[in-house]
Amino acid sequence: MYDLNHWIVFFTxxxxLNVSPGPDIAYIVSNTVAHGKRHGFAASFGVCSGAIVHVLAAAFGLSAILAASALAFSAVKWVGAAYLIYLGIHALMTAGDGFAIDGKPRQSRSSFAIFRQGFMIDVLNPKVAVFFMAFLPQFADPTLGHVPLQLVLHGALVIAVGLMVEAGIVLVAARFTEALRRNPRIGLWLDRALGTVLIGLGVRLALQQRGAH
Known part of the structure; x- marks a missing residue:
């Protein structure tokens, strides 16, 4: 049985980790600012769903392949970087299309499309896989048995904390950009900002090394 100190350290x-700025937060905030609260939540759910894949991989040993194989790590990294850059270029080419004249976001992109992109962005980031593989075992107690289930439990709790943190971030971002959205010309710059962020995340991922933090 885990003691109180275990949970205090773990949840802290x-x-x-979830409030630290990173690619996931940048993607969520960018979509909230550019397309509204609904898309921000869709981005958050997508990112967290992708994290579930990494938690299961860490629990059952698949992430060890990425950590041990430079080729596997590089392959996933470059696919993820290319995907991000593609999304960024697409956003730049359709700059301003997500906004109507009255300042209300158009539904030119479905929430599911944003969810799917967030999912793929997280799944195709090998650093997330390596992170969970390094972080979760620190809180597993072999004497309690069922180590994979312990890893899944702690991973699910990390994701749950992330959902709560990201929900707050989405609400704050949406509140501060609501007034901006009333100006139709602002849509052009918001979509350009989203595209620039996505391309930047792609370049950042491409430059990452296996041992970098």
Whole structure:
């Protein structure tokens, strides 16, 4: 049985990790600012769904392949970087299309499309896989048995904390951009900002090394 100190340390670490700026937060905030609260939540759910894949991979040993194989790590990294850059270029080419004259976001892109992109962005980031493989075992107790299930439990809790943190971020971002959205010309710059962020994330991922943090 885990003691109180275990949970205090774990949830403190999980909260600190989730509030730290990173590619996931940048993607969520960018979509909230560019397309509204609904798309922000869709981005958050997509990113967290992708994290579930990494948690299961860490629990059952698949992430070890990425950590041990430079070829596998590079392959996933470059596919992920190319995908991000493609999304960024697409956003730049359709700049401003997501906004109507009255300032209300158009539904030119479905929430599911944003969810799917967030899912793929997280799944195709090998650093997330390596992170969960390194982070989760620190909180597993072999004496309690069923180590994979312990890893899944702690991974699910990290994701749950992330959902709560990201929900707050989406609400704050949506509140501050609501007034901006009333100006139809602002849509052009919001979509350009989204495209620039996505391309930047793609370049950042492409430049990452296996041992970098």
């Amino acid at each position: 670490a999980a909260f600190a």
